[in-house]
Amino acid sequence: xxxxxxxxxxxxxxxxxxxxxxxxxxxxxxxxxxxxxxxxxxxxxxxxxxxxxxxxxxxxxxxxxxxxxxxxxxxxxxxxxxxxxxxxxxxxxxxxxxxxxxxxxxxxxxxxxxxxxxxxxxxxxxxxxxxxxxxxxxxxxxxxxxxxxxxxxxxxxxxxxxxxxxxxxxxxxxxxxxxxxxxxxxxxxxxxxxxxxxxxxxxxxxxxxxxxxxxxxxxxxxxxxxxxxxxxxxxxxxxxxxxxxxxxxxxxxxxxxxxxxxxxxxxxxxxxxxxxxxxxxxxxxxxxxxxxxx
Ligand code: AMP
Ligand code: MG
Numbered sequence: 560x561x562x563x564x565x566x567x568x569x570x571x572x573x574x575x576x577x578x579x580x581x582x583x584x585x586x587x588x589x590x591x592x593x594x595x596x597x598x599x600x601x602x603x604x605x606x607x608x609x610x611x612x613x614x615x616x617x618x619x620x621x622x623x624x625x626x627x628x629x630x631x632x633x634x635x636x637x638x639x640x641x642x643x644x645x646x647x648x649x650x651x652x653x654x655x656x657x658x659x660x661x662x663x664x665x666x667x668x669x670x671x672x673x674x675x676x677x678x679x680x681x682x683x684x685x686x687x688x689x690x691x692x693x694x695x696x697x698x699x700x701x702x703x704x705x706x707x708x709x710x711x712x713x714x715x716x717x718x719x720x721x722x723x724x725x726x727x728x729x730x731x732x733x734x735x736x737x738x739x740x741x742x743x744x745x746x747x748x749x750x751x752x753x754x755x756x757x758x759x760x761x762x763x764x765x766x767x768x769x770x771x772x773x774x775x776x777x778x779x780x781x782x783x784x785x786x787x788x789x790x791x792x793x794x795x796x797x798x799x800x801x802x803x804x805x806x807x808x809x810x811x812x813x814x815x816x817x818x819x820x821x822x823x824x825x826x827x828x829x830x831x832x833x834x835x836x837x838x839x840x841x842x843x844x845x846x847x848x849x850x851x852x853x
Contacts, residue, residue: 640746
């Protein structure tokens, strides 16, 4: 009798997606930040009510692949994955860390957030703190903000002159080329919320005592600079979306969508490593006999 329990491979994209999020979301030359519809749900035909079940199911798949990556590193595989999260305040970076990455075993996750550099960090090259935070072999690294701040807030606020930040785009490309060549798969995600949605989320932070800790008065100053940020994000996408480390544009007004989409991007990246469970480096049958005897 045929086994009807499974009609598709576990790796199949759930049917609620019409396209791989990767195909829908990868930045294409000519894409304009000003045209992004942050409320859109590209490639997804389901609705919000489908999200909890689907996310739970795909979280399990993600966690399994993460464990496989970890297991292979024990057998000498040195590859790793690095999720780079960029987005304005309230875009939902923290939610991705909590609800998507949080599904995996923390043992194999190297999480790092990047805020305003410390005096020590400032005394070094901007990639110094980034290199120190790269994922170990077999781990999934998560950058909550990243080296891209050095061409975003730094550019918007003139923290260094243009002749200093301008060469950084090429330098970042070379840096990422080096990472990819050494076995790190980059998943670069730019999360976009509309100004209206951001206003709602900031207002909520001001209403709820349990959200005060997330609120920073400077968020409003950044918000007022949105046109300048738009330019900086556009330049970042135009100049650092490469075939080896492309950017993905994730509309993030609907948190359930951005989470599902980024989850699929991670699953796809892990699947691309073509892993299997590492074989036993001992004689399984002999070990069974030995165990039975004691
Ligand atoms: P948050 O992510 O809300 O904790 O905020 C961190 C803040 O640090 C954001 O406003 C970032 O733009 C800022 N930040 C991160 N990296 C840099 C950098 N290299 N230079 C200046 N500010 C930075
Ligand atoms: Mg913040």
